[in-house]
Every structure is written in C-alpha cells, then in structure tokens.
Amino acid sequence: MNYDTLIKVMRRLALEAGDAIMEIYNSDDFDVKTKSDASPVTAADEAADALISAGLREAFPDVPLVTEEQADSHDTRADTFLIVDPLDGTKEFINRRGDFTVNIAYVESGVPVRGVVYAPARERLFYTSAMGNAMEETGSFAKEAPGEVTPIKVRAPDNDALLVVASKSHRDAATDDYIGGYEVADMKSAGSSLKFCLVATGEADLYPRLGRTMEWDTAAGHAVLNGAGGKVVRFDDHTPLAYGKDGYANPFFIAYAPGVELKEA
Numbered sequence: 001m002n003y004d005t006l007i008k009v010m011r012r013l014a015l016e017a018g019d020a021i022m023e024i025y026n027s028d029d030f031d032v033k034t035k036s037d038a039s040p041v042t043a044a045d046e047a048a049d050a051l052i053s054a055g056l057r058e059a060f061p062d063v064p065l066v067t068e069e070q071a072d073s074h075d076t077r078a079d080t081f082l083i084v085d086p087l088d089g090t091k092e093f094i095n096r097r098g099d100f101t102v103n104i105a106y107v108e109s110g111v112p113v114r115g116v117v118y119a120p121a122r123e124r125l126f127y128t129s130a131m132g133n134a135m136e137e138t139g140s141f142a143k144e145a146p147g148e149v150t151p152i153k154v155r156a157p158d159n160d161a162l163l164v165v166a167s168k169s170h171r172d173a174a175t176d177d178y179i180g181g182y183e184v185a186d187m188k189s190a191g192s193s194l195k196f197c198l199v200a201t202g203e204a205d206l207y208p209r210l211g212r213t214m215e216w217d218t219a220a221g222h223a224v225l226n227g228a229g230g231k232v233v234r235f236d237d238h239t240p241l242a243y244g245k246d247g248y249a250n251p252f253f254i255a256y257a258p259g260v261e262l263k264e265a
Helices: 003-026 042-059 072-073 090-094 173-181 194-200 216-227
Strands: 032-036 041-042 066-068 081-088 102-109 111-119 124-126 134-138 148-151 162-167 183-190 206-209 233-234 253-256
Touching: 003 032, 003 042, 003 102, 003 111, 041 090, 041 194, 041 233, 042 066, 042 081, 042 102, 066 072, 066 216, 081 090, 081 216, 090 124, 102 216, 111 194, 111 216, 124 194, 124 216, 134 216, 134 253, 162 194, 173 206, 194 206, 194 216, 194 253, 216 233, 216 253
Parallel strands: 066 081, 162 183, 162 206
Antiparallel strands: 032 041, 081 102, 102 111, 111 124, 124 134, 134 148, 206 253, 233 253
C-alpha cells in the first residue's frame, strides 16, 4: 500500500462525505429508518457511504472493503482491508448534537495502521500521516491540499487526577462502576469516535467502553490514537484489540494513554 496516496484519498473522501452529511443535517427535516439490528439510519449515512465506497473502490480496487451500510461486505474475510463507518454517531446526528464523525481506516495484519476521523459539525479533522503519526488539521479543509496541521500526542497521565471520557449515548452503570475505581479529576461525555481523538490529543487519559461496538466504529479512531502513542486493549485481559474478527464485533475495550494504571475487569 502506498500510504501517501492512501491518506490523500481517505482525507478527501472524509471531507466530501462531511459536506454531504452537513447538507442533510442543516435541512429542515430528514427521515430516520430502522435497520435489521434496530439501529437508526438516515439519508446522510447512505449518501456518505455511497460517496466513500465508490472513491475507495476506484482508488484501491484490489483491497477488500468493509462498510457498515453494506451488509454483503460483512462477509469479507481478510486481515488487511479498508473499513468505513460513513456516519458514526447517528443518534447524535438525529438529535442534532454534533458529536458524529466520518470514519475511514486501513487495517493491516489485524491492526488499524492508518485512519481519518472527521467531525464536520465540530470542524475537527484528525488523521494519521503517511508515516503513521497522528495530527489534527485546522483551517479551511480544502479537499486537495491539507491546511495547517498540528502533531498530536497523548499526555503523561496523573493517576491521582485522571481525565476520563465516556460515551454520551451509551453510558451505563457498569461503565460508571468501572470509572469509579479511578481517581478522576475531570469527567466528560462525547459521541462517536471523537472519544479516541480526545485521548489522542491529551484532552482525556482514559476511555472505557463496556458496550457493543463494531470494528467500523473504532478502527479509524484506534489508528489515530495509535499514531499519538496511545493504546486500545480488550477489557477482559488487556491484550491489544484486534481487527478482522468473524462478524466484526468488538469485545469491551479500554482506550488509554500509557501510564494509566489500568484496573482489573
């Protein structure tokens, strides 16, 4: 894989998908349908998926593609593949809360090595460079050329005063009980894969997820966090979270800055 080309294509497609999403988000009304797994889907999910899928298949025709909105792609069996959630945080989108993202990632040998996370309503764009380092771009988000970019890196955590982020739409008692085992200085909620990015920038130290997620929900944010020096491990045994699993469902996991003294499950 040519990583220079990969990042250029993923970044451009994420921005184009963000434009399509925001056009619908800012409209007077949009329909919400229910998928077979009881999760919601909107025209924005579908428009972004069509745009991203077409662009990735044109640019990388020989690389398997897995995308949330195309059920037939979920039968793909590979340990190296592209994976897409065209609109992560659909509930945030529906409720017009802004914490939704476009997620595009490249998984190599079961590890998300490159990724783009774009939060169009928040005007925040995170991605890995061709070399794998994480950065946040600011500016006009021109499609063909990056604007000003700032390298991002996890902070050195203080275990007596941790910064914790948790899901906005999927917070539960089990998550609160687990967080209660830490000395927490600040607790915030965020939607979608933004939580990984907050750990990557040092705005948080710890993101535990004790709930259902799929690989397309996490791969891009995981790649960004990896590039910022962070880690994502299984909740049960603290081994690295792997990709390409049968069915693409994740176990519970913890995303964190090294230095956090993880508590046992």
